[in-house]
Amino acid sequence: MHQVMVLAYDGVIPFDLSVPVEVFGRARLAGGRLAYEVGVCAATDEVRAGAVSIRTPHDLSALAEADTVVVPGVADLDAAVPAAIRDVLAGSTARLISICTGAFTLAVAGRLDGRRATTHWAAAAELARRHPAVTVDPDVLFVDDGPVLTSAGAAAGLDLCLHVVRRDHGAAVAAATARSCVMPLERAGGQAQFITYEPPVPAGNSLQPLLAWLTDNLHRPLTLADIAEHASMSTRSLSRHFRDQVGTTPIQWLNRQRIRRAQHLLERPDQAIERVGALVGFTSPTAFRECFRQVVGVSPRDYRAAFPPGVSPRRPPQGGR
Structure with missing residues (x-):
């Protein structure tokens, strides 16, 4: 151990x-x-x-x-x-x-x-x-x-x-x-945070069922209109409720959860990098790469290089950087 x-x-x-x-x-x-x-x-x-x-x-x-x-x-x-x-x-x-x-x-x-x-x-x-x-x-x-x-x-x-x-x-x-440890789900910081948390579904507010539905549908290329329709709200009302209760926009929240899911997939040896974006709902590889870099701070390829699939912890080598 x-x-x-x-x-x-x-x-x-x-x-x-x-x-x-x-x-x-x-x-x-x-x-x-x-x-x-x-x-x-x-x-x-x-x-x-x-x-x-x-x-x-x-x-x-x-x-x-x-x-x-x-x-x-x-x-x-x-x-x-x-x-x-x-x-x-x-x-x-x-x-x-x-x-x-x-x-x-x-x-x-x-x-x-x-x-x-x-x-x-x-x-x-x-x-x-x-x-x-x-x-x-x-x-x-x-x-x-x-x-x-x-x-x-x-x-x-x-x-x-x-x-x-x-x-x-x-x-x-x-x-x-x-x-x-009852750690906060998100912490802003000056460097990319590689920690991956489970998608937050806050309890006790009216958006909880919608957030759970979004979490179950990360693979779908959902638009703001799609989300509003499922929530039986106008896009304007949906955006206002999201800002008040979650602190961000519906698409920003959705994209962050997509990237969290992508991080999990990138650690699996059976998932090619090129396929991961599509599996989490991005309609183009470019959009996936740009969003991934925004949220994580590195590209999907660099992320996989930092946390390669199937690597077990080991004693670090002596010397070097």
Whole structure:
């Protein structure tokens, strides 16, 4: 089983520490099997974490067996990184993930040199000043740079951890994990979000039956007039109700759900890229590609290359980007 080890150290932010424990700990595969074995380790018997103290079941030797190591943020950026932690991170062959200001710890260990990375927007300029070999991007929720991944502040760590679940185990597992964590269905961000969620069907409003019908008919090339006719409304009334209750237009909502379905199909080896657009209701390959890039941020071909069908999680290669 893929082992995730979260590093605790003095001054660690409790929320940052709990995010990977919760997200990876809640991820389940088919049949309810755990997707990850999650542990917490530290260099000392007790760790100060804001208003609480933490005792961990593992010491730093546990990092040697981990497939993924998560470094949470620290409150005091001027606190020295213990040599033992710096050295073990410098030599680790595991996939490395930082939450918020945990990027500073990875940078001190030399693991961000020559890489693109992010951190909390308020600390981004300081990270760039202290570590000029790091290309700091302050405008994104997270950066996936292969074996080293970094996130912005606080809740962006949730996005990154779900992205990792998505990368390791696919859209369905990530969607189920998001629901288990009661994560929002959509988050706006500066970079394309590869997380795929189940189509939202809000409860308790008059459009719920229509949204369910649209979800069942994503394969049809529906127009605004088609949707209005099914809803027994004028197109103007339909658009107004959609804007009030869903926050977008009927066609925009429909196209986003089509793209979510397309992401699932692109992960299946039995579906050619050229066929996927037609299977989710797009009348031309060009319209499909343009809408896919708008929603996801990359082309369907690049998406499949990033998440190829049938690829199981594996330990990242040593070195390289």
